[in-house]
Amino acid sequence: MSIVIKRKPLNFLERIYLPEIARGLATTFRRLWGKPVTLEYPEQRPTIPEGYRGVPTLVKDPEGREKCVSCQLCEFVCPPKAIRIKPGAISEDSEFAHVEKGPQEFDIDMLRCIYCGLCQEVCPEEAIWLQNDYSLSGYSRSEMVNDKEKLYELGGTLPDLHFKWKKKQEAAAKGSGH
Amino acid sequence: MDINFIILKFVYAAIVVSVIMGLCSYAVLAERKISSWIQGRVGPNRTSLPLIGSIPVLGPFLTRLGVFQPIPDGLKFLFKEDVVPGHVNKFYFIMAPVISLVPALTTVVVVPFGRIVTDAGEVVPLVLANVNVGLLFLFAISSLSVYGIVLAGWSSNSKYPFLGGIRASAQMISYELAMGVSILPILMWVNNPGLEGTMNLFDIAQAQNGFWFAMWMPLSAIIFLVCLFAETNRLPFDMAESETELVSGFHTEYSSFKFGLFFVGEYAHMVIGSCVFTLLFLGSWNPLPFVTIDMLGWGAGYIGAALSVAIFLGKMCGLMFFFMWIRWTLPRFRYDQVMKLGWKILLPLSIANLIAYVFIIYYLDTSL
Numbered sequence: 001m002s003i004v005i006k007r008k009p010l011n012f013l014e015r016i017y018l019p020e021i022a023r024g025l026a027t028t029f030r031r032l033w034g035k036p037v038t039l040e041y042p043e044q045r046p047t048i049p050e051g052y053r054g055v056p057t058l059v060k061d062p063e064g065r066e067k068c069v070s071c072q073l074c075e076f077v078c079p080p081k082a083i084r085i086k087p088g089a090i091s092e093d094s095e096f097a098h099v100e101k102g103p104q105e106f107d108i109d110m111l112r113c114i115y116c117g118l119c120q121e122v123c124p125e126e127a128i129w130l131q132n133d134y135s136l137s138g139y140s141r142s143e144m145v146n147d148k149e150k151l152y153e154l155g156g157t158l159p160d161l162h163f164k165w166k167k168k169q170e171a172a173a174k175g176s177g178h
Numbered sequence: 179m180d181i182n183f184i185i186l187k188f189v190y191a192a193i194v195v196s197v198i199m200g201l202c203s204y205a206v207l208a209e210r211k212i213s214s215w216i217q218g219r220v221g222p223n224r225t226s227l228p229l230i231g232s233i234p235v236l237g238p239f240l241t242r243l244g245v246f247q248p249i250p251d252g253l254k255f256l257f258k259e260d261v262v263p264g265h266v267n268k269f270y271f272i273m274a275p276v277i278s279l280v281p282a283l284t285t286v287v288v289v290p291f292g293r294i295v296t297d298a299g300e301v302v303p304l305v306l307a308n309v310n311v312g313l314l315f316l317f318a319i320s321s322l323s324v325y326g327i328v329l330a331g332w333s334s335n336s337k338y339p340f341l342g343g344i345r346a347s348a349q350m351i352s353y354e355l356a357m358g359v360s361i362l363p364i365l366m367w368v369n370n371p372g373l374e375g376t377m378n379l380f381d382i383a384q385a386q387n388g389f390w391f392a393m394w395m396p397l398s399a400i401i402f403l404v405c406l407f408a409e410t411n412r413l414p415f416d417m418a419e420s421e422t423e424l425v426s427g428f429h430t431e432y433s434s435f436k437f438g439l440f441f442v443g444e445y446a447h448m449v450i451g452s453c454v455f456t457l458l459f460l461g462s463w464n465p466l467p468f469v470t471i472d473m474l475g476w477g478a479g480y481i482g483a484a485l486s487v488a489i490f491l492g493k494m495c496g497l498m499f500f501f502m503w504i505r506w507t508l509p510r511f512r513y514d515q516v517m518k519l520g521w522k523i524l525l526p527l528s529i530a531n532l533i534a535y536v537f538i539i540y541y542l543d544t545s546l
Contacts, residue, residue, distance in 0.1 A: 018400070024507040031216050038220045
């Protein structure tokens, strides 16, 4: 069904165009004194909304444990194959020896990363988080690959709701599996 | 004519041309700033000079205002790679930007930009050449600049410049007619019967000590102004460029300094156009209608001369602002609308206006 929009026929003043131009000029003249809406970027930064997907990072729990257990699910799910993990064992004399595994190397190639957030979604340990930083730059390709150290530096510590491995350890001490 | 006189004229010419060029470069800055203010943006605000930029309050203020921006803008035109595409007609391709700039700078010669009272009490124009056919010379030379655009469009040998060139030539030729007819009432009024006839711009300016022509010939002024927009290829009449449809119109294939010449040429045309409109319709250097500088008692000597130049330039800058203001108010006309406006509305209107003023002036001259 077609909709016919009725246009009001122009009156004489509108047809000679000049009064309407004057009205338009008045409008632009008012705008001339308006406040600019520009965000002057490097000095002023936008406020980052909740749930923003910026640079992917690795995080530690409040006890200082590396949360990643190098299950490699993120490596598997990553669509552009930006993540490379070399799994390793946690040494026997470590405080967290009961976790058994941790990443030996963890590289995210930020030239490949598409910020999709699938790694964060798939991670069973809530170890990988996309955080607020969005502006990355470097002078070489190798500089754009974030290694494990850099990832933890970017990630820092996030609050933990579960302390899953701590509970496991306590349960094991009491003799039950869980 | 002794050698000193010639050297003096050269010096004057150099001064006037460099002032016009300076005006052009700052007109570009003004255009960018005014555009951004109207659009709610900030505009150029980063360029800074080493010494002046580090003065405490003033430096950041000037930087924020973009005052130093024209310098890198100009340098950019000089140092960018100058590409001459393989498919162009080289000779005309290189000649076109020159042809479009030279007429604009040549017309400056006859434009008086102030007046000075000599010791003998005579009022003399500040002008490079006080030619008696000033207005005619001005129209003759400034209409030549369309050749630059047509040549650029044609010699570029590709479709968008070609379309731009065709549009520009059609438009400029159509609007020149209405423009010429619209100023005839002024010439009739200035050339009273019994007096020596003149087309001198200075005489026309001095004839506006009472009424300004924009006040008692408003229709002429409006028609002339619309045609001026068309002649200078400014929005809403920038058919030749119309970047949304023709990439960049006639200067699509131009880069670097050649493009810079077109660019400066456009602004030079704007400057000259504003000068001419101020001279013809806005009372040139009279501060208010019915008030001259002499009446206020400041007209004597060099101070009076400087004041007249300042008032003239002030009005001209106001008009330049109007050019930029209109640009962000009106969208571009369609090509057929431009032709319709030129041939079916402005030309008949200007002829009717002429005939009406023939009778009015005849009545005023015979019965009063």
